[in-house]
Amino acid sequence: MTYPTQPTASHFINGEYVEDTSGTPINVIYPATGEIIATVHAATPALIERAIESANAAQAAWAAMTGTERGRILRRAAKIMRKRNHALSVLETYDTGKPYQETSVADATSGADALEYFGGMAATLTGEHIQLGEDWVYTRREPLGLCVGIGAWNYPTQIACWKGAPALACGNTMIFKPSETTPLCALKVAEILHEAGLPPGVYNVVQGLGEVGAALVTDPRVDKVSLTGSVPTGRKVYAAAAECMKHVTMELGGKSPLIIFEDADIENAVSGAILGNFYSSGQVCSNGTRVFVHKAIKEAFLGRLAARLEGAVIGDPMQPKTSFGPMVSERQMNIVLGYIEKGQAEGARLVCGGARLDRAGFYLQPTVFADVSDDMTIAREEIFGPVMAVLDFEDEAEVMARANDTEFGLAAGVFTRDLARAHRVAAGFEAGTCFINSYNDAPVEAPFGGVKASGVGRENSKVAIEHYSQVKSVYVRMGDLEAPF
Numbered sequence: 001m002t003y004p005t006q007p008t009a010s011h012f013i014n015g016e017y018v019e020d021t022s023g024t025p026i027n028v029i030y031p032a033t034g035e036i037i038a039t040v041h042a043a044t045p046a047l048i049e050r051a052i053e054s055a056n057a058a059q060a061a062w063a064a065m066t067g068t069e070r071g072r073i074l075r076r077a078a079k080i081m082r083k084r085n086h087a088l089s090v091l092e093t094y095d096t097g098k099p100y101q102e103t104s105v106a107d108a109t110s111g112a113d114a115l116e117y118f119g120g121m122a123a124t125l126t127g128e129h130i131q132l133g134e135d136w137v138y139t140r141r142e143p144l145g146l147c148v149g150i151g152a153w154n155y156p157t158q159i160a161c162w163k164g165a166p167a168l169a170c171g172n173t174m175i176f177k178p179s180e181t182t183p184l185c186a187l188k189v190a191e192i193l194h195e196a197g198l199p200p201g202v203y204n205v206v207q208g209l210g211e212v213g214a215a216l217v218t219d220p221r222v223d224k225v226s227l228t229g230s231v232p233t234g235r236k237v238y239a240a241a242a243e244c245m246k247h248v249t250m251e252l253g254g255k256s257p258l259i260i261f262e263d264a265d266i267e268n269a270v271s272g273a274i275l276g277n278f279y280s281s282g283q284v285c286s287n288g289t290r291v292f293v294h295k296a297i298k299e300a301f302l303g304r305l306a307a308r309l310e311g312a313v314i315g316d317p318m319q320p321k322t323s324f325g326p327m328v329s330e331r332q333m334n335i336v337l338g339y340i341e342k343g344q345a346e347g348a349r350l351v352c353g354g355a356r357l358d359r360a361g362f363y364l365q366p367t368v369f370a371d372v373s374d375d376m377t378i379a380r381e382e383i384f385g386p387v388m389a390v391l392d393f394e395d396e397a398e399v400m401a402r403a404n405d406t407e408f409g410l411a412a413g414v415f416t417r418d419l420a421r422a423h424r425v426a427a428g429f430e431a432g433t434c435f436i437n438s439y440n441d442a443p444v445e446a447p448f449g450g451v452k453a454s455g456v457g458r459e460n461s462k463v464a465i466e467h468y469s470q471v472k473s474v475y476v477r478m479g480d481l482e483a484p485f
Contacts, residue, residue, distance in 0.1 A: 017191075023047070024042040040207045055146050057201055090103075097328055099319075107158050125141050172224070174203050256286060258291045260301065276439040277387070302370055305351075327385060412433075448461075
């Protein structure tokens with residue numbers, strides 16, 4: 001099988017594709033079949049140095065351009081990305097295994113939204129004037145310098161743009177390291193940005209495992225680190241960045257609650273639970289995997305959920321009708337199978353699923369556990385797979401305390417027809433991203449991020465500008481200056 005949309009080399013540095021086969025080989029495996037579809041090579045120390053030097057050399061001139069000029073390039077890239085959505089979606093499916101039905105509407109399109117949004121915002125990034133009698137202060141919004149983005153494997157195109165777009169809009173340069181599991185898509189983002197007119201060195205992509213990321217994070221010439229990943233990785237990267245007092249954004253994991261009250265529209269609530277547990281085969285950091293269902297409707301909810309899951313079309317991700325694809329890797333599949341075994345061993349009731357499918361690739365059945373208690377492993381730890389834990393509740397105060405009893409705080413959702421209760425519950429959630437009668441919407445116009453162990457800072461929206469720029473104050477004295485001697 002040929003894959004004509006894949007990039008032509010492992011890295012994109014200083015405006016061109018670069019290869020060095022002396023770097024550690026990294027096989028790219030198509031999750032739907034288990035076959036190797038490409039091999040990239042980890043960046044050598046020489047290539048890492050080349051990327052840093054190129055980005056630093058390009059930064060001053062990029063920052064000196066007007067915001068309008070920078071924004072025009074980003075918007076042009078968004079237009080190219082939308083025009084090539086089919087090819088980019090095919091590549092995303094090869095990279096991740098997610099169904100084309102999903103990638104064609106949720107990945108490159110989201111990346112294009114970010115490029116367009118921040119491209120439009122670039123010209124608006126101004127300071128302010130503060131009058132102090134006849135003296136005054138003005139502020140300048142300035143770039144941080146060189147930003148490093150470290151991506152996760154579940155949304156490789158989207159994450160490359162979510163980090164790159166605000167960074168570039170503010171006048172920074174970026175080196176992006178994709179996950180070694182899904183290394184292909186970010187290269188196409190870099191290619192499109194430079195086709196749109198981005199100067200060489202402004203956006204670079206280098207491949208590698210942890211040691212490449214560590215080399216970038218700890219380099220004193222790097223001013224900002226933005227990571228999407230797990231909490232353990234986040235703690236290591238945060239600590240390393242702190243050694244050099246670097247700016248950081250951490251978008252980490254979650255074990256988010258989804259509360260369904262007795263007055264909820266069951267059909268909508270089931271839709272929310274499906275989107276919050278089985279989209280991308282459950283490999284979404286914000287997923288609402290602890291589903292608290294009021295006892296009065298629990299069995300009705302479970303019955304309708306099981307019926308709806310029978311409608312999942314599991315198969316070849318490239319077929320338009322396929323709605324549920326494989327796990328991203330054999331390793332991740334086995335991790336999830338381990339959690340399913342723990343759920344059964346600890347006494348949860350298996351409602352449906354629970355097994356690997358007998359076919360090529362890394363397919364698991366959509367899995368639902370009921371009668372889950374708060375202390376079970378499947379209710380405490382992030383699984384990152386298609387496993388839903390359904391818990392019972394009767395009282396609002398009780399369920400809120402249980403929902404917030406977690407180290408995580410990325411997302412949370414509530415389904416109810418009582419809008420006063422909906423807003424009260426949303427205000428009470430200890431989470432950075434909340435949903436009312438919906439789940440997992442991620443428009444670029446809205447901030448996205450978590451609290452507690454789920455992260456630091458926010459991605460998307462105008463709030464992201466604060467994380468990719470800094471404010472300089474300039475005091476202007478209009479008269480004579482007195483001094484004590």
